[in-house]
Amino acid sequence: MVKQVRIALRNCGRVNPESIEDYINARGYEALVTCLFDKKPADVINIITESGLRGRGGGGFPTGIKWKAAAAEVSDEKFIICNADEGDPGAFMDRAVLEGDTHSVLEAMTIAGYSVGADKGIIYIRAEYPLAIERIKKAIEISKEYGFLGKNILGTEFSFDIELKYGAGAFVCGEETALIASIEGKRGEPVVKPPYPAQKGLWGKPTIVNNVETFANICPIILNGKDWFRSIGTQKSPGTKVFALAGKINNVGLIEIPMGMTLRNVIDNIGGGIRDGKEFKAVQTGGPSGGCITRENLDTPIDYDNLLSIGSMMGSGGMIVMDEDDCMVNFAKFFLEFTIDESCGKCAPCRVGNKRLLELLEKVTNGQATEEIIPQIEQLCATIKKASLCGLGQTSPNPVLSTLRYFRNEYDEHIKDKKCRSKVCKALLKYEIVPDKCNGCTRCARSCPVQCISGKVKEVHTIDQKACIKCGVCYTNCKFNAIIVS
Amino acid sequence: MKLKSKEDFFKLKEETVKKRAQDKDIKLLIGFGTCGIAAGAKIIEKAIEKGLAERNIKNAKIVRVGCVGYCYAEPTIEIVYPEGGSVILGNIKSENALDVIDMHILNKSFESQYVIPRNFE
Structure with missing residues (x-):
């Protein structure tokens, strides 16, 4: 039995996200303490760089290199932004992490702040995630009470604060420069890179923008070490990836798999196979920016580079399964x-x-x-x-x-x-009555919304093809399977 | 309580871990993400609370956790036994509450029609 490996989702479903005690009991804030007291900022960045962690928002840019670039900048102010503007249709990885393991994101952002020399963090989150917002607010408040956030964290010189900014649901605001513009109160429109946000980001200051899932990976890496992280996944894409598995699959759900797992394993073992025993057709990863993976690539190990080479992309984690009924x-x-x-x-x-x-x-x-x-x-x-x-x-x-x-x-x-084999494209469909099967019950004629079916009681009926709007009502209503679609 | 040093933290951590280790209650982890709540987690929680009171069970505690990822079987309850082991139940309805309590809390059974396969370690 192929199983998931949970790093980003390690605490989801195991701890009460509103209880800081639960989090501390699950090794919470230990990574932050280790960093603050035993490691220099550059050491932390080195661990993240050498772990090979790549941005989980979809692009796969090495996180450590991003941090290093921001750390190298000299500035009176730097910012850490958590990108929680999750917009892919059908994707909810970030929401699950923020709702299920709120403190781990705050802790990781604080570690990022310590590493690059930032004292301000912003979580840019969709206003459509009220429960996540509520839990983040509570978590920020209690973290401050304990001294994990705020001025002079745990008695050190380091101060870090986190605030929330709400996105209004614009998909483009997940793009980091558009996101920054939106925080600045401007229209959510992207600008040309370079300069990258790590050099000139929010208010023209060095800024790190990382995805929620990326942050969720930070603490385990600090606690367990880069070698542990590298032992999971593939050479070029270490670690795991969370996917929102949706579509025509039996076990719809949130999954976290080690990089390098094949799509076949995801669908057959973790997903429990295609719904209603239908034929698998394709899987879309990367949402509207990605592409489909077909039967011939079912055994391709899933990682950033392999997906790109077969014309798709990792994306933030939407995984939509399609069967023979999808055009x-x-x-x-x-x-x-x-x-x-x-x-x-x-x-x-x-x-x-x-x-x-x-x-x-x-x-x-x-x-x-x-x-x-x-x-x-x-x-x-x-x-x-x-x-x-x-x-x-x-x-x-x-x-x-x-x-x-x-x-x-x-x-x-x-x-x-002029045919649609999956019978989805209405304009190409043709509804016809099979004379041998039609007993003239008039049910179809009575249910047709445009009255284009004619025929006397107990006689074979016919459909006026010109008037037919291809709504399919006759097809669904016929009790004798006398209507065929082609 | 404001922590002011590394020592403060590890002291708190030690106390927390110790307190948790001494806690011998059976835990009922109910998925309380947006998804779980939408699927009826709050109703299930009430029904379980009522059921626990009815059976006069004092050594079981409900914990609201985040999404576990079993969207296809929401609402879900994971029952964690203090002596080790756990079982994940899916598609729970409020009328199943007593059933669940009898089978998995009183009898500590690892099998029933509600059990769904665990697909991660």
């Missing part, structure tokens, strides 16, 4: 619609390009496309990727490109045969 063209369309809604509109490639791309995909799913459309789609995708300002636009064509790469046949079927 891949429609799926790509879904994510593109999301991106269009969430594009901040600052740069034209993302604002206009994605909209045009969606129109092309709509042509495909509506059956109005001709074969020339594929090169058009590919060219537009390439332009958007190259010319967009930030990560949102640079990655938004990925779902389209990856479905094109692995499911070209489905695109071709939509374009040439």
